[in-house]
Amino acid sequence: MSGALGTVRVVGTGLVGTSLALALRAKGVDTVLWDPSPSAVALSRDLGAGRFAAADDEVALVVVAAPPDVVADVVASELATHPQAVVTDVASVKAQPLRQLTARGVDVSRYVGGHPLAGRERSGAVAARADLFTGRPWVLTPAASTDPEAVELVRRVVELTGAVVTQMPADEHDEAVAVVSHVPQVAASLVAARLREVPEPSVALAGQGLRDVTRIAASDPQLWTQILAGNAAAVARALHALRDDLDVVIAAVDALGADSGAEAPGARAAVARVVAAGNEGHARIPGKHGSAPTAYTPVVVLVPDRPGELARLLQAVGDAGVNLEDLRLEHSEGRPMALAEIDVLPAAAAGLAGSLRAGGWTVHL
Template sequence: MNAARLNGQVRIVGTGLLGTSIGLALREQGVDVVLANRSPAALRLAVDYGAGREASSEDSPALVIVAVSPDSTAEIVAAELIAHPEALVTDVASVKAGILADLIARGADVARYLGSHPMAGREKGGAISARADIFLGRPWVIAPHAGSTVEQERMLEDLALDLGSVPIRLEPDAHDRGVALVSHVPQVVASLLAARLLDGQDAVAALAGQGLRDTTRIAASDPELWIQILAANAGPVAHILEEFRHDLDGVIEALERPDAPGAPTRVAAMLTRGNQGVARIPGKHGGDARYATLVVQVADEPGELARLLTEIGEEGVNLEDFRLEHSPNAQIGFAEIAVLPEVARDLADALIGRGWALAESRR
């Protein structure tokens, strides 16, 4: 068990996906985590899961983390500031500027409030979907404001580091504009694309490959939660969608008249800019050229994928990214393994030596 950087007791209000995941990760490091939730059943599930113990009147938290729905966040933060006058209170909602403005309007003691936002999540919510490793390698935004202090920022930085996240400082307005682009608009676009499947025949949907699955995965997210998120960040989201609409109109015009002068060039320019945009995405799921990719054939049999991952680990290689291509009823799938370039050749040789067939190797 690694020692936590964070000192003192942590109170988590809200035991859904993020609240329970934070609790699980902190408990692994020996932090005293107390949990609260308006729903006794949801609280009991998180406690049974091992995310912390039920809160009591004897608790004295140094940090309170509010992990509730966006439309309830300001109300709960204000109540926690009153209930725990010695604690720093943060929240993990996906919008920041509106919550801060709401707290100021309520007359809350924002000198002890500092918003934050882990850029992590899953399509399915609730404590049952929680994972202690959900934050590993993911950005954790700390949103300083005029009333916050450097010491408070350091406390949240310790929290982020304890959870394996990468702390990033962004002012609330800058945060909201940023997540509109990288999170909120993608949700809208994915949902609109997935909705087109309702107009197709079942046989057409059965043709879906990994490209469609990748671009619509988040369309399975909770509509009730996303109604709140989009309403709270409506301005920045609408602005980006207007620009998206302009780009889309240009592509439609070019496709409606594909033989018109300049039409192929406009489509090519759109695709090229897409390549350039993907290349700017850092980390494990972007187009970062630091990684090499091996494509391994995996038989569609129980245990084969687990065996592949185990054997990669036995070779002492860290997986930087992974995705599986598998068409319905196919006898094999293709596991795309991203690794550091300096280990790619040796790993390829080792896998071949273990009997795996490589379909492709890219650097």
């Protein structure tokens, strides 16, 4: 299949561009690399992502992995430079580049907007992974005038990375990612920012909940400024809705805090409704491999913080004949131990707990 695709040119050799190139090289695709930084493209080449681009390359597809604020400029340039090639991009905002291209009169029949919903907290080619997109959504947002054959070519290339392709209009995509990606980034950053003025002994109390909520707060400020600016209207709508909900919570806890909440009719119900609504929303998040949401039972095991202990635990789970659905580790302050929370199907939980206890593990179920 890959042999019929032709040469793929990757413009931009950061995390996403290099990961894409590594994934395509693993499938035997001829991949050429270009980046305005010679050292960046050389590093990507040295990592095995492809070869240096040459002026006489006959390119079938160009993938633009440029920053969101310049992606329209780069797409327009690549369309002009490679008049026979299809051009796609990986920017996380889709409506703005399309509007900018059409406003300039650019023929977008060979342009297919794209957005892989995959990434890491680390950036740059050194953080790239060939399996970065495996099982992750990759949205295509072709314009009404885009050639269906161009869409099909991009779909075939994306599927080689292991991503799950979906298609929607650019505006619909931007409204969706505002809620599932962009606002969560803002929320995580705001929560993490509160820690700046908290005394060290208080920060030391942080548990897995805080780590889960703030994990993405370590993201690149410059990149996220560009993303939020590019999708400002959709993000603003989602943030206003979030603020309305937050105002309800603030009013309720203010009432509860006054005179110990003795005279706060309706406040507890307001808080309960917010938490219950969160339960309903969380239940809609897709399960493993994009399947329907599945309820798992956590089996919590105390693991000594020594080399080989986690591997020994995983071997014990396998020996019990139980499929591990998910795994989280939480380290306790001041203790050389960790809590391993193993998610399994409910029917398997009791049997696994019994098997682990018989093997000498301390289990909480």
